[in-house]
Amino acid sequence: MGVQLIFAVETNKKCNSDWIYIKDTVEHFYAYERTQLKLSVVYLDGKGNYSSKKKQKEIDSLISQYRTTSKTNQSKVICCFDCDDYDSKQEDLKFLEDAEKFCKDKGYEFVWFCKDVEQVYIGKRVADMQKKKEAANFKAKKRIEEVIPENLTAVKYRVNKSNIMKVLDQCPGVVRKMK
Numbered sequence: 001m002g003v004q005l006i007f008a009v010e011t012n013k014k015c016n017s018d019w020i021y022i023k024d025t026v027e028h029f030y031a032y033e034r035t036q037l038k039l040s041v042v043y044l045d046g047k048g049n050y051s052s053k054k055k056q057k058e059i060d061s062l063i064s065q066y067r068t069t070s071k072t073n074q075s076k077v078i079c080c081f082d083c084d085d086y087d088s089k090q091e092d093l094k095f096l097e098d099a100e101k102f103c104k105d106k107g108y109e110f111v112w113f114c115k116d117v118e119q120v121y122i123g124k125r126v127a128d129m130q131k132k133k134e135a136a137n138f139k140a141k142k143r144i145e146e147v148i149p150e151n152l153t154a155v156k157y158r159v160n161k162s163n164i165m166k167v168l169d170q171c172p173g174v175v176r177k178m179k
Contacts, residue, residue, distance in 0.1 A: 120151060
């Protein structure tokens, strides 16, 4: 039986920044059999598109393609969102509540980065124009090695924290490496 983890990320394919941090997290902190685990990504092209018919169709297509290779294959969808200014803007908090409910209703996992993915991994917010460059720099300099797992296993929104490893710890096909 194989497992496919489908990550739905806010960014677009051209920038690809979110996926760089997420993929580094999986590869650095987890052991997995490469022939038994497939990592896939759906670029949402903006956080508000998570529930769009087009993106749902893309997710469903990845699931059915993977299932056709073996009837025992299973897929898990993990939607990843920035918290933005949840603590000072009511609409940002409402967005997160709606996205979390959507994920729960669909059986998807809900991952959050507080206040955004860059703040969690590099400790600062980054202008949109710099996101691609910062992510490439993070990967090239292997800065994932500087990230403390405790920052990625939070249970509630806190600046510089995420729940991504809490979610990954529950996924079939990956086992956290002991450091």
